[in-house]
Amino acid sequence: MIKVMLMFVGLLGFSSQVFSADADSEKQMEVVKQYYQNLLNNSPQKSYQLLSTKDKSTYTEAQFVRVINLSTALYDSNRVVTIKNSVVEESGEEMAIVKIFAEVATKGSPELKPLTASQIVVHENNEWLVYAAHTISSILIKSKTMCESEINESMSLLKKEKACFVYYGHLVTE
DSSP: OHHHHHHHHHHHHHHHHHHHHHHHHHHHHHHHHHHHHHHHTTOHHHHHHTBOHHHHHHSOHHHHHHHHHHHHTTSOTTEEEEEEEEEEEEEOSSEEEEEEEEEEEETTOOOEEEEEEEEEEEEETTEEEEEOHHHHHHHHHHHHHHHHSOOBTTBOHHHHHHHHHHHHSSOOOO
């Protein structure tokens, strides 16, 4: 009888760990889906709210929005993006990598283009948040460097002005 009870307690403990892992996976995938859906729907401010504390301490919401808007300005305004699926590629207690699968179509065209993206999420304050510091910071560092450098043959005034706008939000006058 004691063995049966111990087995039951053991199975109960194991099943709660499995349930917790499944719940975490769902939360991890959901935050990444929301992050990308907001980006693709031109709502980078909403995506910023899903970022980790590290991200928010590394760059401001205004910088994030400028970088995203600059990146998405090249997108076709007639595009339709549908997130189809997501999977957790790797997972630990404090971090996971989630991959999303989407389709991109242009209104009026039957052609669908596949789109995939992998995103790191971190566990902070009992919630899963997107960690994107490496991507955004890299763009901001390059912009700051270009903005503060002298104009030369490989860099036009327009490139310098664009870099200053991305980093500072305005043109830098010397």
